[in-house]
Amino acid sequence: MMTTETKTTDDDHVKIFDTTLRDGEQAPGFSMSTDAKLIVARALQELNVDIIEAGFAAASPGDSASVSAVASEIEGPTICSLSRLNVADIEASARALEPAKKKRIHTFIGTSPTHRDAKLKMSKIQILDKISDVVKFAVSVCDDVEFSPEDAIRTERDYLIEAIEAAIDAGAKTINIPDTVGYTTTEEILDLFSFLKENAKGAEDVTFSTHCHDDLGMAVANSLAAVRGGARQIECAINGIGERAGNCSMEEAVMALATRRDFYKLETQVKTTKIYQASVALARVTHNPIPRNKAIVGKNAFAHEAGIHQHGILADRRTYEIMDAESVGMPSNSIVLGKHSGKHAVASRVEALGFKVSKQKVEDIFPAFKSLADTCREVTDADLVKLVTGNGKTD
Numbered sequence: 001m002m003t004t005e006t007k008t009t010d011d012d013h014v015k016i017f018d019t020t021l022r023d024g025e026q027a028p029g030f031s032m033s034t035d036a037k038l039i040v041a042r043a044l045q046e047l048n049v050d051i052i053e054a055g056f057a058a059a060s061p062g063d064s065a066s067v068s069a070v071a072s073e074i075e076g077p078t079i080c081s082l083s084r085l086n087v088a089d090i091e092a093s094a095r096a097l098e099p100a101k102k103k104r105i106h107t108f109i110g111t112s113p114t115h116r117d118a119k120l121k122m123s124k125i126q127i128l129d130k131i132s133d134v135v136k137f138a139v140s141v142c143d144d145v146e147f148s149p150e151d152a153i154r155t156e157r158d159y160l161i162e163a164i165e166a167a168i169d170a171g172a173k174t175i176n177i178p179d180t181v182g183y184t185t186t187e188e189i190l191d192l193f194s195f196l197k198e199n200a201k202g203a204e205d206v207t208f209s210t211h212c213h214d215d216l217g218m219a220v221a222n223s224l225a226a227v228r229g230g231a232r233q234i235e236c237a238i239n240g241i242g243e244r245a246g247n248c249s250m251e252e253a254v255m256a257l258a259t260r261r262d263f264y265k266l267e268t269q270v271k272t273t274k275i276y277q278a279s280v281a282l283a284r285v286t287h288n289p290i291p292r293n294k295a296i297v298g299k300n301a302f303a304h305e306a307g308i309h310q311h312g313i314l315a316d317r318r319t320y321e322i323m324d325a326e327s328v329g330m331p332s333n334s335i336v337l338g339k340h341s342g343k344h345a346v347a348s349r350v351e352a353l354g355f356k357v358s359k360q361k362v363e364d365i366f367p368a369f370k371s372l373a374d375t376c377r378e379v380t381d382a383d384l385v386k387l388v389t390g391n392g393k394t395d
C-alpha cells in the first residue's frame with residue numbers, strides 16, 4: 001500500500017458537485033418543495049457550481065417533478081439525478097433530466113461486506129455483473145454517467161478496484177468514492193485515493209470524486225485530503241446539510257481551497273461572493289437557521305467581542321481574520337441595521353441577501369422594519385428576509 005500524495009500539476013480544477021437538493025434534502029427537517037428547490041437551484045447557478053444533483057427522480061413523483069423543474073430552468077451547471085443501479089431508476093432519471101442542456105445520471109450500489117450481505121444479499125460476482133450491465137445501460141441513455149460504490153470506505157480494497165474497473169469499462173466518466181457513514185480519517189482517505197488512482201485500470205480516463213459524511217465531524221477535512229490524493233470533484237452541500245450529521249460543507253471546502261491556494265494549488269470556479277446569499281436562501285426555505293458559530297456563514301464568523309481581538313482588528317483585520325466577510329458575500333459587519341437606519345441601508349442589505357426589490361417594495365416594508373427596530377437593538381438578516389418574503393413569496 002502506498003502513502004505518497006498524487007502530484008496535482010496537470011489538473012488544477014476541482015469540480016464542485018452540489019448535493020444540497022438530494023443528499024441534503026434527505027436529512028430529517030430539510031425536505032423541500034419544488035418551489036423551494038428552485039430557489040436553492042438559482043442560488044447554486046449564481047454560485048457557478050459545476051454540477052447540481054437536483055434529486056432522486058425515482059424516489060417519488062414530487063422528486064421527479066423537482067428534477068424536471070430544475071433541469072428546465074437552470075443553465076450553466078450540469079443537472080444530475082441519482083438512481084439506484086437498476087434500469088427503472090435510470091429511465092426515471094433520464095425522463096426527468098430530459099429538458100436539461102447538460103445532464104448526468106449518478107448511479108450507485110453498495111459494495112462493502114455489510115451492504116452486500118445484510119442489505120443486498122448479493123454475492124461479489126453478482127454485484128460486479130450488475131455494475132457492468134446497468135452502467136452500460138445508463139451510458140446508452142446519457143453520455144455523462146457517474147458511478148458510486150456505496151460505503152466504499154468499508155469495502156475491501158481489492159474488491160473496490162474490481163467494482164470501479166467494471167464501471168469504468170462500462171463507460172462511467174466519474175467514479176465517486178463515498179464515505180457513506182463518515183468513518184474515514186484524513187490519512188486513510190488520502191492513501192485510498194492515491195491507491196485507486198494508481199491501481200485501477202482506466203483511472204486516468206475518469207474523474208475521481210469524494211463524497212464524505214460528517215458523522216465524526218471530519219467531512220471537510222477528509223474531502224480535502226481526498227483532493228490531495230487525486231480527487232478532482234468534491235460532493236458537498238450548502239451549510240453542510242445531508243444524511244444524519246450532514247455532508248461536506250460546500251462553503252467550507254470552497255473557502256479552504258481559496259484561502260489556502262498557496263497549499264492546495266487548486267481552483268474551483270465558484271463565485272465565492274455568492275456564498276452567503278445561498279446559505280441564507282437555504283436557511284429560509286428549510287426554516288433551519290444558520291448556526292451562529294457556523295464557519296464561513298455564521299453570524300459570528302467575522303464578529304469580534306473580546307477586547308484584545310477588537311484592538312487587533314481595528315489596527316489590522318488580518319490579526320484575527322484569514323478572509324474578508326465581503327469575499328463570501330456577507331454584508332459588512334460594520335453596518336448594523338437598527339432604528340436609526342434609513343431606506344437606502346435597508347435596500348442595499350436586502351440586495352446583498354440576494355433579493356431584487358423595487359423602490360416600492362422597500363417603501364412597503366419600511367414601516368414594519370421601523371416597528372421591529374423599535375423593539376430590538378439590531379434587525380438581523382433573518383428578520384429582513386422575513387420582512388421581504390412576507391407570506392413566503394419573493395419579488
Ligand code: KIV
Pocket residue numbers: 023082108148150151176178179180181211213
Ligand atoms: O453517502 C452515500 O453513499 C451516498 C451515495 C448515494 C453516493 O449518498
Ligand code: ZN
Pocket residue numbers: 023178180211213242243
Ligand atoms: Zn451521501
